[in-house]
Amino acid sequence: MVRYAALKGLYDLEKTIGSGGFAKVKLATHIATGEKVAIKIMDKISLGDDLPRVKLEVQALKTLLHQHICRLYQVIETDGHYFMVIEYCSGGELFDHIVEKNRLSETESRKFFRQIVSAVAYLHSLGYAHRDLKPENVLLDREENLKLIDFGLCAKPKNGIDSHLQTSCGSPTYAAPELILGKKYLGSEVDIWSMGVLLYALLCGFLPFDDNSIENLYRKILSGKYAEPSWLSTSSKRLIRAMLQIDPKKRITIQELCNHPWITAGFLNPVSFVHKTNFEKDDDVLSTMSAICGEHASDIWRKLVKSDRTDYRTATYLLLLDRKLRGLSLRISSSAKSHF
Numbered sequence: 001m002v003r004y005a006a007l008k009g010l011y012d013l014e015k016t017i018g019s020g021g022f023a024k025v026k027l028a029t030h031i032a033t034g035e036k037v038a039i040k041i042m043d044k045i046s047l048g049d050d051l052p053r054v055k056l057e058v059q060a061l062k063t064l065l066h067q068h069i070c071r072l073y074q075v076i077e078t079d080g081h082y083f084m085v086i087e088y089c090s091g092g093e094l095f096d097h098i099v100e101k102n103r104l105s106e107t108e109s110r111k112f113f114r115q116i117v118s119a120v121a122y123l124h125s126l127g128y129a130h131r132d133l134k135p136e137n138v139l140l141d142r143e144e145n146l147k148l149i150d151f152g153l154c155a156k157p158k159n160g161i162d163s164h165l166q167t168s169c170g171s172p173t174y175a176a177p178e179l180i181l182g183k184k185y186l187g188s189e190v191d192i193w194s195m196g197v198l199l200y201a202l203l204c205g206f207l208p209f210d211d212n213s214i215e216n217l218y219r220k221i222l223s224g225k226y227a228e229p230s231w232l233s234t235s236s237k238r239l240i241r242a243m244l245q246i247d248p249k250k251r252i253t254i255q256e257l258c259n260h261p262w263i264t265a266g267f268l269n270p271v272s273f274v275h276k277t278n279f280e281k282d283d284d285v286l287s288t289m290s291a292i293c294g295e296h297a298s299d300i301w302r303k304l305v306k307s308d309r310t311d312y313r314t315a316t317y318l319l320l321l322d323r324k325l326r327g328l329s330l331r332i333s334s335s336a337k338s339h340f
């Protein structure tokens with residue numbers, strides 16, 4: 001087991017559960033609370049010119065507080081590595097969940113899709129676009145709640161979500177026509193297209209546009225033509241059509257999506273989200289922490305609010321808050337004392 005000095009006393013590293021391009025994801029335990037976390041370890045050398053993506057992802061994740069966006073607890077930077085301590089999603093990828101069930105029922109698809117819509121509506125309301133929405137970037141937690149990950153490509157155009165972007169990014173399979181044509185596009189509109197591809201994958205178990213050759217794949221996407229399997233209800237077909245509109249101006253908007261009949265069917269209310277970018281103050285958690293480090297709860301809170309949200313104190317606060325929200329006891333080990 002490779003020992004990273006930077007994590008000593010803070011996290012116990014366990015097995016590697018995933019390794020992608022320039023990152024690997026290891027399970028770990030946050031020592032102060034005993035809570036499980038995932039640590040995304042990136043080697044700066046192999047990151048190369050992707051380094052800005054990490055900064056972009058950290059900047060975005062520090063601001064985003066939503067129950068369906070994977071929480072960032074701490075960031076540790078050394079000369080050679082970045083360590084991103086992230087929410088534990090033991091349900092793995094939504095993609096694997098779909099594959100193992102072949103396809104999801106309309107009811108189960110709706111449960112997941114409402115969560116995605118809520119997360120994306122929240123993102124857009126803060127001026128962010130994800131730009132890489134695909135089943136691999138949607139994880140499930142222990143209660144099969146959905147968590148959006150990988151904000152390495154997300155954009156926050158300086159003059160707001162309605163200003164044009166140009167960089168072509170993301171995976172072609174989920175990319176909107178205007179994006180693969182290299183046109184100027186709106187992040188919000190390309191996210192709607194990718195969500196249409198995601199919804200199709202949930203309901204069908206395969207992709208609307210797929211081909212081994214990239215030019216055939218592009219041709220299919222630009223045609224906007226895809227199969228509508230017999231099991232799709234009329235309402236499902238209508239919603240998918242509204243999202244997979246080639247002309248971005250004809251595409252359904254995120255607001256219309258939140259209120260769409262398919263989305264609200266069987267539910268009491270449209271999809272909503274809380275405009276939250278600040279932690280709520282919890283006195284039980286603060287007094288648990290103050291009992292250990294001897295500081296007053298008010299001092300701990302002041303430091304938390306002033307912090308850049310990537311230190312061990314923030315991680316400990318958020319993990320204790322998670323435990324409380326899950327109805328578990330608030331426990332903390334005295335070893336934590338020296339770390340915040």
Ligand SMILES: O=C(Nc1ccc2c(c1)CCNCC2)c1ccc(-c2cn[nH]c2)cc1OCc1ccccc1
Binds near residue numbers: 087092
């Ligand atoms: O907690 C994460 N993953 C994760 C944790 C526990 C388990 C599994 C998976 C499934 C494999 N069986 C063991 C249980 C986990 C959290 C955050 C991120 C993450 C956030 N931004 N970037 C990456 C990635 C994560 O994983 C990647 C992964 C690994 C194996 C498969 C599916 C997904």
